Amino acid sequence: MNYTHFPVISVMGLFLGAFLVEVFGSKNKYIRNTIVLLITTCAAGLMLYLVKPVFIDGQIISYWMGNWEPVEGYAIGIGYEIDALGMFFVILTVLTIWLAAVYSIKYMEKDSHLGHYYTLFLMLSGSVLGLVCTGDIFNMFVMIEIMTFAAVALTAFRNKKGAHLEAAFKYLVVGCVGSGFTLAGIVLLYMQCHTLNMAQLASILHGNLTPVSVLALALMFTGFGVKSFIVPFHAPAADAYMSAPTSISMVFSGIVNKAGVYGMIRLLFVVFRVMDISSVQIMVVLFGVVTMFIGVTMALAQHDFKRLLAFHSISQIGYVITAVGICSMKGVVSGLFHAANHTLFKGLLFLCAGAVLYSTGTADLDKLGGLSKKMPKTTICFLIGAFSISGLPPFNGFASKWMIYQSLYDKAVTTGNFFYIFALVCAVVVSVMTLASFIKVTQAVFFGQTPAALKETHEVPFLMRLPMWIMSLLCVGCGIFYRFTGNNLLLPAMKSTFNITSYIDKMMGEGTAAASGIENITIHAETGFEYWEPVIWLVLFVTVLLAVFIVTLIGRRDRGKVLSTKEEADGKYATFFSGEKSSHSHVAGSDLFWGFKRNWKGYFNVMQKFHSGNVNDYSLMAVCCCALVIVFTYIVLL
Amino acid sequence: MSSFFQIIENIVKAMIFPGLLYATAGGLLLAGLDRKIIARMQRRVGPPVLQPTYDFLKLCGKETIVPHVANKPVFLAAPFVGYVSLVVMMLLIPIGGYSAFSGKADLIVILYLLTIPAVAMIVGGSASGSPFAGIGISREMVTMMAYELPLIIVFLSVAKLVGGDSMNFSLQDITAWQEQNGPVIFSLSMIPAAIAMLLIIPAEVGMQPFDVAEAETEICEGPLVEYSGFPLGMFKLGTAVRIFVMTSLFTSLFLGGITSGIHIGWTVCGVYVGDLLVRGLIHFAICAVITLLCMTFIHAITARLKIEHLFKFYWTVVAGLSLISLILVWIGV
Numbered sequence: 020m021n022y023t024h025f026p027v028i029s030v031m032g033l034f035l036g037a038f039l040v041e042v043f044g045s046k047n048k049y050i051r052n053t054i055v056l057l058i059t060t061c062a063a064g065l066m067l068y069l070v071k072p073v074f075i076d077g078q079i080i081s082y083w084m085g086n087w088e089p090v091e092g093y094a095i096g097i098g099y100e101i102d103a104l105g106m107f108f109v110i111l112t113v114l115t116i117w118l119a120a121v122y123s124i125k126y127m128e129k130d131s132h133l134g135h136y137y138t139l140f141l142m143l144s145g146s147v148l149g150l151v152c153t154g155d156i157f158n159m160f161v162m163i164e165i166m167t168f169a170a171v172a173l174t175a176f177r178n179k180k181g182a183h184l185e186a187a188f189k190y191l192v193v194g195c196v197g198s199g200f201t202l203a204g205i206v207l208l209y210m211q212c213h214t215l216n217m218a219q220l221a222s223i224l225h226g227n228l229t230p231v232s233v234l235a236l237a238l239m240f241t242g243f244g245v246k247s248f249i250v251p252f253h254a255p256a257a258d259a260y261m262s263a264p265t266s267i268s269m270v271f272s273g274i275v276n277k278a279g280v281y282g283m284i285r286l287l288f289v290v291f292r293v294m295d296i297s298s299v300q301i302m303v304v305l306f307g308v309v310t311m312f313i314g315v316t317m318a319l320a321q322h323d324f325k326r327l328l329a330f331h332s333i334s335q336i337g338y339v340i341t342a343v344g345i346c347s348m349k350g351v352v353s354g355l356f357h358a359a360n361h362t363l364f365k366g367l368l369f370l371c372a373g374a375v376l377y378s379t380g381t382a383d384l385d386k387l388g389g390l391s392k393k394m395p396k397t398t399i400c401f402l403i404g405a406f407s408i409s410g411l412p413p414f415n416g417f418a419s420k421w422m423i424y425q426s427l428y429d430k431a432v433t434t435g436n437f438f439y440i441f442a443l444v445c446a447v448v449v450s451v452m453t454l455a456s457f458i459k460v461t462q463a464v465f466f467g468q469t470p471a472a473l474k475e476t477h478e479v480p481f482l483m484r485l486p487m488w489i490m491s492l493l494c495v496g497c498g499i500f501y502r503f504t505g506n507n508l509l510l511p512a513m514k515s516t517f518n519i520t521s522y523i524d525k526m527m528g529e530g531t532a533a534a535s536g537i538e539n540i541t542i543h544a545e546t547g548f549e550y551w552e553p554v555i556w557l558v559l560f561v562t563v564l565l566a567v568f569i570v571t572l573i574g575r576r577d578r579g580k581v582l583s584t585k586e587e588a589d590g591k592y593a594t595f596f597s598g599e600k601s602s603h604s605h606v607a608g609s610d611l612f613w614g615f616k617r618n619w620k621g622y623f624n625v626m627q628k629f630h631s632g633n634v635n636d637y638s639l640m641a642v643c644c645c646a647l648v649i650v651f652t653y654i655v656l657l
Numbered sequence: 658m659s660s661f662f663q664i665i666e667n668i669v670k671a672m673i674f675p676g677l678l679y680a681t682a683g684g685l686l687l688a689g690l691d692r693k694i695i696a697r698m699q700r701r702v703g704p705p706v707l708q709p710t711y712d713f714l715k716l717c718g719k720e721t722i723v724p725h726v727a728n729k730p731v732f733l734a735a736p737f738v739g740y741v742s743l744v745v746m747m748l749l750i751p752i753g754g755y756s757a758f759s760g761k762a763d764l765i766v767i768l769y770l771l772t773i774p775a776v777a778m779i780v781g782g783s784a785s786g787s788p789f790a791g792i793g794i795s796r797e798m799v800t801m802m803a804y805e806l807p808l809i810i811v812f813l814s815v816a817k818l819v820g821g822d823s824m825n826f827s828l829q830d831i832t833a834w835q836e837q838n839g840p841v842i843f844s845l846s847m848i849p850a851a852i853a854m855l856l857i858i859p860a861e862v863g864m865q866p867f868d869v870a871e872a873e874t875e876i877c878e879g880p881l882v883e884y885s886g887f888p889l890g891m892f893k894l895g896t897a898v899r900i901f902v903m904t905s906l907f908t909s910l911f912l913g914g915i916t917s918g919i920h921i922g923w924t925v926c927g928v929y930v931g932d933l934l935v936r937g938l939i940h941f942a943i944c945a946v947i948t949l950l951c952m953t954f955i956h957a958i959t960a961r962l963k964i965e966h967l968f969k970f971y972w973t974v975v976a977g978l979s980l981i982s983l984i985l986v987w988i989g990v
Contacts, residue, residue, distance in 0.1 A: 389786065391728040398728070402780075411776060412769050424765050425826070428813070432820065437987060444809055447768070451805040454772065455798045458779055462791060466783040468726050551766050555758060559748060562671050564741045571887070594724045594787040595882050606791025614799040614869075614964030618972070 023082045025069055026099050026152040029062040029113075033145030037138045045134030052124050055137050059120040062148065063113040073106040074511050079525040081154070089527060094216030100154030102522050103511035104289075107355060108151040108274075108281045110508070111362045115273035116144040118366065118486035123266040125482045126373055130264070136176055140267070143169040147274045151281055154526060156205055156290070157215045159282065163201060163246060167194040170275060173267045174259045186258035192634045193255045196641045197245025204239035207231050218526035220290050221519060222535040228291070228656055236291050237652040241645040243286060247279025249340060250310040251640045253333045254630055257317070260329030261382075265373025268325060272332040272369060273362040280339055280358060288516045292537075294346040298655040301438060302648075303344030308442045311337025313626070315452045319612065320623060324372045324382040324464065327456060328365065331408065334449060335361045341442060342423045345430045348542060351513045352505065353422030359504075360407065360415040360497060367404035367490035371397055374479040374487070375464060384460065385607040389469030393476040398465045400487040405461060407494045409454035413553035415498035420450055421551060459611045467606060468594075499553045514542050670757045671748060674933060680747040683941050684897035685709045687904070690945055691953050698957045709897055716890030724883050726786035735781025736884070736891035739774040743898045746770050750902065751832045751909050752940050755933060763826035764812045767906065768805075771861065774895055775801055781892075782880025793879020796964050797863075797870035803971035804860045810979035811850045811857070815841060815910050817986045828909060835913035842911040850982035851911050853975045855951040858903045860971065863896065864952045866959040869967055900952070904944035912943060 036058035044051030072078045080101040087096025101109065123140065127133055146165035153159050171194065175187035209215055211231050212223045224232055248256035256276070260268045287294050287303070294300060314334025321327040339361065342354030374397045375390065376382045391398040407414040410421075424443055431439035469476075478484075497504050515522065518539040520532035616623065670676055689706035696703020705711075723729050748757045749767065779797050782790035812826075818841060819825050819834045835841060842851050860867035871878045881892055962970065 389726065391731065391784070392726075395728075398731075406776075409776075410769060411773060412766065417769055421765055421769070428816070428826070432817070440813060440983070440987070443813070444806065447809040448802075448806050451772070451802050454776070455802055458776075458783070458794065458798050461780065462783045462794060466728060466731075466780075466786060467791060468786050551763070556745065556749075556770075559671055559745045559758065560741055562668070563677055563744050564737060566672055566677060567737060567741060594726055594785065595789065595877065606788050606795070610791070611795040612799055614796065614968050615802060617965045618968050 022069060022072060023080055025065040026080065026101055026109075026148075027082055027084070029065045030145050030149040030152060032058055032062055032065075033116075033141050033148060037141035037145065040137045040141065041134050044137065048128070048133070051133060051137060055120050055123075055141065058141065059113075059117050059144065062144075063117045066109050066113045066148070069101065069106060070110070073101060073103055074507060077103075077511065079515075079521055081525050089216075089219075092219075092527065092531075094155075094214055094219050094527065097158050098154040098216055098218075098526055099152050100218065100522065100526055101152055103515040104284065104355075105151050105281075107359070107508060107512040108277060109148065111277060111359055112144075112148050112151060112274045115270055115362060115366060116148070118370075118489060119144075119266045119270050119273075122269070122370060122373070122483055122486045123264075125480045126266050126377055127264060130177065136173070136264070139169045139173050139176070140270075143173065143267075143270060143275070147270075147278050150278050154217050155215050156208065156217050156220065159217075160198070160201055160205055163278070163282075164198055166275060166278065167191075167198060167246075170194075170259070170263075170267075170271065174263045176264055176267070177262070180262075182258075183262040186255070186262035189255040189634045189637065190259045193245060193252060193637050193641060196638050197242045197252065199242075200238045200245070200645055201242030204235040204237075204242060207235035207238070211235070216526060217285065217290050218519075218523040219531075221292065222523050222527065222531050222537065224291055225535050225537050228293075230653070230657060232291075233652050233656045234649060236286070236293065236656075237649040238645065239286055240283065240652075241641070241648050243279045243282035244306070244644075245279070245641060246282065247276045247336055247340075248333055249279075249306050249336060250313045250333070251644050252637075253310070253314065253330075254632075254637045254640075255634075256333055257326055257329040260332065260369075261323055261326040265325065265369055265376060268329070269366045269369040269373075272329070273366045276332065276336055277358055277362065280336065280343070283340070284343055284516060288346075288351075289519050289522065292519075293656065294344075296655060297434065297436075299652075300344050300346050301436075302651060302655075303346075304341050304439070304442055307337045307339070307341030307344055308445050309337070310334065310340060311449045312445055315449045315456065316619070316622070317626060317630070318456045319452060319459075319615070320626075321456075322384045324375060324384055324387075324460065325369070327384070327460065328368050328372055331368075331453065331456070332361075332365055334453065335365065335408065337449075338420065338423060338446065341446065342426060345426050345439075347426055347430055347433075348513055348517070349422065349429060350426040351516050352509045353419055353426050355509050355512050356422060356501070356505065357416075357419035359508075360419045360494075363490055363493050363497065364404045364407035364414075364416055367400060367487060367494060368408065370483070370487045370490065371401040371404060374483055377479055377483065378476045379473055384463040386470065387464045387473065388467045388607065389465075390473070390476060391465040392469065393473070394465075394478045396478060396484055397487070400484075400491050401465060402461070403491045403494055405457035407498065409457050410450045411454075412551075413495075413498050413557055415494050415496075415501070418498050418501035418551070418553070420446070455612060455615070462611065463607050499557065501551075501553065510542075517542065674937060675750075675752045675755070675757055676748050677744050679752075679937060680744050680898050680901055681894065683944070684894070684899070684901040685713070686941075687900045687945060687948050688897040691900070691948055691956070694949060694953045695957050698953075709893070713890045713894055716893070717887050719886040721886035721888060722883075724785055724787065727883065728784040728786075731784040732781060732883075733888055735777045735784065736888045736895065739777030739781070740891050740895040740898065742770065742773040742777070743895055743902055746902050747898070747905065749828070750905050751828055751913070752905065752937060755936055756829050756832070764816060764828060764831075765826055767828070768809060768812060771902075772801065774899060775861075778880050778892065778895075781884070781888075782882075785880075785883035787883045789876045789882040790880050792876050793870050793872075793882070796872075797880060799964055799968055800860055800863075800867065800870055803968045804857045804975070807853050807971055807975040807979045808857050808861075810976060810983050811854050811910075814847065814850045814979065814983040814986045817983070818844065818847060832909055832913045840912045840915065846985035847911065847982055849978040849985075851907075853979040853982070854907055854911070855947070856975050856978075857971075858907065858947075858951050859955060860967070861903050862899050862952065865956045866962045867967055868961060869964045872961060875961075900948060901944060904947040905940065907947055908940060908943050915939070915943070 082099040084097040150162035245252040318330035407416040410417040427443040523532040688709040779794040
């Protein structure tokens with residue numbers, strides 16, 4: 020079967036679906052749901068068919084639109100090109116799109132104008148998929164623009180509150196600043212190299228960096244930074260993730276900011292190949308460390324469920340950027356792994372937040388409480404997600420964070436640079452703070468006592484639980500069998516990040532890479548992560564647990580007597596309340612971690628000024644940061 | 658047949674030495690010794706050394722009450738998860754140079770596995786729905802944030818000392834290095850780190866003056882306030898085992914290789930049972946001394962800290978001590 024057409028069919032199919040939904044599906048919900056599910060399933064199926072050729076056979080899929088192949092070594096038409104790196108992000112994208120589509124059906128049914136919602140949703144999906152498939156840098160920019168505008172419109176979709184419009188406005192302004200940087204960078208590159216094809220750009224720019232192309236690099240790096248919401252461009256993300264419908268928040272954190280990360284990797288590793296310069300590595304790692312730290316500390320101060328998750332999203336992207344910035348083989352593997360894991364657990368957590376919002380109508384941590392008795396299945400899914408993101412073994416977040424620590428330490432001892440030790444300590448502290456803030460959510464939302472207003476809460480319908488279960492299973496599976504994921508997905512993706520000769524040759528003809536002096540480096544087959552055996556740990560755990568249970572069962576004589584919880588009237592089963600008659604007293608989200616917050620008061624005051632909520636400040640920060648990056652890259656690269 | 662023998666051997670490891678039985682018995686004895694010596698220091702007679710064991714047996718016979726606001730499955734599962742994960746930790750730490758499964762986890766894994774019992778206690782307390790537990794888990798979490806920073810720096814300095822220019826987080830390699838070069842604590846640069854680790858242990862275990870999370874006199878044992886009967890016994894057992902795990906970790910990090918010279922050729926089915934017995938006993942004795950040093954003495958002479966002071970103490974004094982070690986090791990003193 021000729022599968023080279025599949026990427027373009029998937030992308031175009033999603034865009035076509037957007038129009039079909041608007042034309043045929045704006046009145047009838049069955050037609051609408053059928054179109055959306057059919058299109059997303061087809062797109063996912065077609066793209067997943069490419070897993071075998073790309074990952075197992077090691078092929079690179081290329082496709083010239085309208086069969087406009089390069090003429091005399093110059094790429095004219097738009098080319099789609101999917102190597103293992105692109106394919107890795109494609110998998111994340113189609114998985115998230117499909118799950119979000121399934122989740123939306125029930126979650127959004129109470130809203131009006133759903134035709135618009137699905138149109139924008141499919142536009143967003145198609146643009147992200149197009150962005151990771153394309154081999155043309157201007158096409159990438161077009162996809163970024165579609166993505167940004169669909170995302171902005173979706174942020175304001177539930178526009179009953181002014182805050183949602185404000186969030187969309189912030190996203191729009193800061194997003195456009197980012198797009199502007201990217202476009203300026205692309206224009207400069209086109210001026211310099213007379214081509215827009217990334218493979219050709221890579222071959223021209225190799226060992227050939229001029230002041231103009233360095234300026235382009237700095238501008239585009241900042242532009243993609245804005246799209247992936249790293250600090251200091253993160254402020255609109257918190258508002259946007261909070262305001263958008265939760266199915267869209269999941270897409271935002273799962274793939275929209277990953278698209279920015281993908282752009283950065285493509286730019287730094289493939290097009291410009293500047294990552295082997297240690298100052299650039301330090302710059303990227305610094306961005307990552309600052310992002311993860313500010314993200315998590317801001318999350319500790321939040322009392323809205325979705326806003327808290329949004330700040331964690333920023334923080335976890337910090338991990339990914341840090342790991343990628345290390346630029347060792349282990350580093351890139353762990354960064355990509357964390358990107359995938361982040362898509363899984365953060366998507367899961369957003370879906371749980373959506374379930375809570377759907378059932379109770381609020382996401383305020385100070386108004387919720389005791390939902391674990393009303394929504395037990397959501398609670399289990401949430402706990403899996405929370406343990407994963409906090410990096411408890413044997414869940415997936417632990418596996419990737421552990422790899423990141425190993426890579427950072429490795430980098431520190433090979434370069435002798437103490438900065439990486441600092442980054443490692445930061446990463447560990449951020450991880451425990453992540454745990455703290457999810458303990459806060461667990462206590463505030465799921466455990467504790469139920470407020471009177473939430474007595475009638477019910478579990479969410481099956482169609483909403485299905486994506487949550489799939490995500491949970493993947494979280495556990497990726498954690499326990501991390502070697503399987505590592506060998507089959509991450510290693511090929513990492514190889515194609517470092518060895519780009521075949522990426523160039525496939526597009527521009529054999530020998531192009533060699534002619535411009537790009538050579539492959541040797542990649543060791545093993546990743547060097549041998550000291551964690553989740554399976555053995557799990558087997559031991561279950562064995563000991565079984566033994567304890569058996570001893571317990573043998574030892575107990577009063578098996579039937581205990582554990583009665585029914586008699587609510589009986590004071591014996593009320594919670595202890597200093598000897599008084601117990602009344603409703605729930606320790607809510609804002610009440611926790613007083614000792615910590617008090618010690619960090621000065622820091623939080625500074626952060627409060629930093630997050631002014633004023634879009635002028637945020638744009639100014641973006642521009643200033645861009646200026647700094649330009650100055651830094653000029654000093655380092657020229 | 659050999660694989661069958663291997664399974665039996667692994668089960669023996671998991672259940673008897675250094676797993677379930679050894680860890681539990683050792684932990685209970687350490688907890689008993691701690692109580693006895695404190696009593697003697699305060700001029701009381703004190704309970705018998707086996708008192709924690711009696712307490713556990715007594716709690717097993719008591720009724721288990723689950724509050725009606727609690728989430729029952731989580732409330733009841735948490736003590737088991739905490740206790741069992743501690744026992745499994747014991748298998749991953751080399752005991753007197755003997756590694757049961759210690760090639761299967763490195764220091765960072767240990768650091769994270771150590772959080773599981775604490776999280777089990779937090780989630781269990783949270784699931785009880787009590788406001789006292791709510792305050793307790795908040796404090797427990799802040800304590801955890803407080804000691805995690807110095808702990809990772811201590812681990813990094815040990816790893817740097819042992820690994821040199823290549824990376825080494827493996828506990829097995831750290832033990833092997835100490836058998837060759839003598840215990841880590843003998844190098845001067847590591848003494849601040851050892852002191853820092855000794856100060857971390859009481860907070861990790863929840864001993865005075867760092868027992869803010871459980872503060873009996875103040876918030877009625879915090880996370881444990883609603884627990885009764887067998888689950889409470891499990892938590893108490895978990896705390897006892899945690900003393901043993903933490904002191905064992907200290908031993909294998911800083912005092913490894915002491916028992917490596919001992920050989921008594923008594924074998925059962927090809928396993929050097931005599932060696933294991935002697936090494937296990939010596940290991941326990943060292944752990945007892947450490948318990949005495951870092952928990953009993955400090956407990957006897959101090960009063961409970963406030964949570965914000967605890968946090969400050971760990972992020973300034975203890976983190977400072979461990980950072981001194983790390984910098985000294987890094988510049989190669």
